[in-house]
Amino acid sequence: MKNVTCYGTGVIGTAWGATFLKGNCNVTFYDIDTEKLDDTKTNLEEILSFFCTYGMMTAEAKEKALKSVTYTTDVKTAVEHAELIQENCPEKIELKQSVLKLIEAHCPKDTIIASSTSGLLLSDISKNAVHPERVICAHPYNPVYVMPLVEISTNEQTDAQVVEKAVAFYKGIGKEPVVLKKESPGFLCNRIQVAVIREAYDLVHRGVCSVEDIDKAVTYGVGLRWAILGPHLVNHLGGGAAGFRGINAHLAGAMKTWLEDMAKWSDIPEGYIDVAEEGIKEEMANRPKGTGNNEQELGAYLNQGVLEILKYHKLI
Ligand SMILES: NC(=O)c1ccc[n+]([C@@H]2O[C@H](COP(=O)([O-])OP(=O)(O)OC[C@H]3O[C@@H](n4cnc5c(N)ncnc54)[C@H](O)[C@@H]3O)[C@@H](O)[C@H]2O)c1
Incomplete structure (x- = not known):
């Protein structure tokens, strides 16, 4: 075509x-x-x-x-x-x-x-x-x-x-x-994104960490590996010789406790947007020079980083 x-x-x-x-x-x-x-x-x-x-x-x-x-x-x-x-x-x-x-x-x-x-x-x-x-x-x-x-x-x-x-x-x-093998409102990514952001917002809302720290946890932790391999392959590797089955057996008890404690809301908690906006301002100001201290710089930094990852994947 x-x-x-x-x-x-x-x-x-x-x-x-x-x-x-x-x-x-x-x-x-x-x-x-x-x-x-x-x-x-x-x-x-x-x-x-x-x-x-x-x-x-x-x-x-x-x-x-x-x-x-x-x-x-x-x-x-x-x-x-x-x-x-x-x-x-x-x-x-x-x-x-x-x-x-x-x-x-x-x-x-x-x-x-x-x-x-x-x-x-x-x-x-x-x-x-x-x-x-x-x-x-x-x-x-x-x-x-x-x-x-x-x-x-x-x-x-x-x-x-x-x-x-x-x-x-x-x-x-x-x-x-x-x-997709069947219809799904929000398809795949928007659902994954919304599931993760609900928990991220909730951890800040509960006072467990700051906006900056939850963003760091995603950027320098879970997000970094997921940009290279998806959650199934990452977990398969995490299980060592026992593979995917092994890690799930190992985590099963803890995962149940965490899942039971996790956010269940379907509306952003009242007042959270104000809290998050303050946190975003602070986080942006704290970023090392050259890594984006305003929206325009951040956008360019993000796109450049994604392109580097795409080169690693040999997609460009
Ligand atoms: N913005 C995103 O991040 C994003 C990401 C993926 C998918 N989408 C989807 O892509 C679609 C477009 O989103 P967008 O962000 O580009 O919106 P947009 O508002 O930037 O653009 C919509 C365009 O449609 C035109 N339009 C309105 N009525 C029209 C009509 N009857 N005939 C022809 N053109 C008409 C508008 O003039 C406008 O230029 C939506 O379905 C959105 O959900 C958006």
Whole structure:
């Protein structure tokens, strides 16, 4: 697949577009709002410059890519020749459904339509679709042009060949797709993230540690290993000769006690945001110079670090 449309060009649509261009696709950007399309032009240039800075794209390729892009506010022009449409509209189910209806009215019947939704169910998004067999969710991680993961969600109506083609496409542009075996609100990563952050916030809220210390515990402890190997492989190694079965047998009693003591809330505790904001200010001020003492520096430091890890994984 070469002809790709980014439908909705905010943060995610623009970043997808840059990623598709790096993957040598012909990219069309569609947005309902002309001002957003103007922003996209500026933001796209910045992302392609980022690729050049980190040796992921040549200056010539950047210029060629920028000249090849189509911007439109006309739905038909946007989708009539598209082989894959990446939908990046706001996270509202009624809007996603109406957008899908409009797209289907103008695109070929075998065009793959992939929603970037952060966790809405495919069955809800494609409830009224004429051809639900070619609609999938393909959830990226922010920033899309740095993070490799794409969570692909399907349902019993999805055509297996569509999934195969989508997986090959995302792999072909340098992504790491995973296909869920069944629908799951929030997919995989947002659920893991929310489980971990609930416990992290709760430990601060209970007065066990500061915001800075819980962030250190994740950055210099559990997160560091998980960036290289996932929790199953890390635990398998942790079990030594006894492997995964061994470590789980060893930890079973303690794990039960910890799990029973852990946070169970589903709303952030009252007053916690104020506490966390104070802690974040303090943590940011305490960081060693050159590792990010304001939001802009922190963002750059984070992206640079992720790229180093991706080099280690041989993904760039
Ligand atoms: N921001 C993230 O971290 C993130 C990460 C992964 C997935 N997502 C998902 O990606 C999608 C887009 O999120 P975002 O952060 O880019 O939002 P955004 O608000 O930055 O962009 C949404 C864009 O959609 C456009 N739009 C609104 N209604 C439209 C319509 N009817 N037709 C066409 N365009 C329309 C808006 O003008 C805007 O440019 C959401 O489903 C979100 O859950 C977001």
